[in-house]
Amino acid sequence: MTQRWDVFCKVVDNFGDIGVCWRLARQLQSEHQLDIRLWVDDLQVAQRLIPSLTLAATEQRVDGIRVMHWCADADFSDAADMVIEAFACGLPPAYIAAMQQQQSRWVNLEYLTAETWAEDFHAKTSPQANGMVRHFYFPGFTQATGGLIRERHIPPVLHPPAKQAVNACKVSLFCYPHAPIISLLSAIAEGKQPVHCYVPSTTILPQVADFFGKTSLQVGQMVSHGALTVEVLPFLSQADYDQLLTRCDINFVRGEDSWVRAIWAGKPFIWQPYLQEEGAHIPKLKAFLAQHYQSMPITALNVSQAMHMAWQDTAFQASVWDDYLAAWSSINAATQEASRTLFSQTDLASKLVIFCNNL
Structure with missing residues (x-):
């Protein structure tokens, strides 16, 4: 029965x-x-x-x-x-x-x-x-x-680590509204590497529009400034969102559901935990970084930790983004290794x- x-x-x-x-x-x-x-x-x-x-x-x-x-x-x-x-x-x-x-x-x-x-x-x-x-x-x-x-249809990350970051970097952005979104977009726009950023239609869209001097942004619209191009996607189904994570080189994720899906995608990601009183979310973040990236070289680990901590702050320094891109290859390799370990x-x-x- x-x-x-x-x-x-x-x-x-x-x-x-x-x-x-x-x-x-x-x-x-x-x-x-x-x-x-x-x-x-x-x-x-x-x-x-x-x-x-x-x-x-x-x-x-x-x-x-x-x-x-x-x-x-x-x-x-x-x-x-x-x-x-x-x-x-x-x-x-x-x-x-x-x-x-x-x-x-x-x-x-x-x-x-x-x-x-x-x-x-x-x-x-x-x-x-x-x-x-x-x-x-x-x-x-x-x-x-x-x-x-982890559903049975999810494949393990098997492809070998890339030796260097791709020229046109694809980024997905899904975060809580209190994140330093404007300063992140500024850092990307001022950088040397072209970035195509996919933003699903969520509560952060007004801030993205404000960065580009727009009153609003619509699904399907693309706007550019400096090295940054933003493409607005519709609110995605879980299956479509999972596909987006696997297609991007860097994923900004939040909470629990998208966090786990980023792990299975096996691509470098920046996690934004749910904001808690008295900074209780910060120990959660630090515990995850220490556990998940045990095999990461110390230099890349420091860069990844700096990126995560900057993303929890009220402002985001351009140098943090530049350092992350420079260490992307090492972060990518360690992320894939961590995903394979959890998959077992x-x-x-x-x-x-x-x-x-x-x-």
């Missing part, structure tokens, strides 16, 4: 939460033959990634997944065998009551981090006052964690299924 799983997703950070949950739900359904319901509280945001969603529907089927609108008047009386609470989103009290009746298993899927404490807390339990047990599942970059989302580990969905079946 097919196992029934429910995945609960509360949209907090625009596309990050739903992006991870939608990928996971599809993989669990297609590769592990599970009956999946995805509960989403904001269908309007979800529709950007799942265009065929009908906003007025309380229940609908998309790509084999039953998408449920998580709203106040939803029917929470039918709990699944396995319940995934994504990112501590909190489950409806009525649904938790149904879980008690069903004797459902309960797992909280945590945010991805490279910090070493994730290994200590992965797979730990939290007994609840109602007698149920909540299990904590930490994705991660080591065998002692829950792994990374078991993916998150597979490890999650094993973990849940053993509860």
Whole structure:
């Protein structure tokens, strides 16, 4: 009999939460033959990634997944065998009551981090006052964690490292609006190497338009200044975005979903973690850089760290961009090696299924 799983997703950070949950739900359904319901509280945001969603529907089927609108008047009386609470989103009290009746298993899927404490807390339990047990599942970059989302169709990075950066550098730009976007574009424009920058239509588009002295930019439009040419892309599906990452030489990514996809693309990337109070995101960044680029030569590592830290600042120095381009070959080789190392580990969905079946 097919196992029934429910995945609960509360949209907090625009596309990050739903992006991870939608990928996971599809993989669990297609590769592990599970009956999946995805509960989403904001269908309007979800529709950007799942265009065929009908906003007025309380229940609908998309790509084999039953998408449920998580709203106040939803029917929470039918709990699944396995319940995934994504990112501590909190489950409806009525649904938790149904879980008690069903004797459902309960797992909280945590945010991805490279910090070493994730290994200590992965797979730990939290007994609840109602007698149920909540299990904590930490994705991660080591065998002692829950792994990374990676579908079977993703190929390993096999091509040899390039010996030097290409003449016409292709860059993708996906970031949070508080990033030093204007100073980055200025640094690229003032540089000697021509850069073609692809910018999907997101909340940063007004700042890009402002850099070029435009009131707005439209999808399909191309604008140039100095060494920089920007091409505005539509908001991309996950599959199209993954393709963009593999075609570019440098990728600016953010949050969790695009971060992991940049790893599988095997191209040099600059990650912007989600902004947290009191700079709590900076240790997350430093832990990832230390873990991911263990094989990188020290000079290239210093350049990569300087680039990442500048991208978290309020301004971006042109010299940081120039240094990164000069070290691109070494960074590229180390990025590919790190991707191959992670590819040898078991993916998150597979490890999650094993973990849940053993509860």
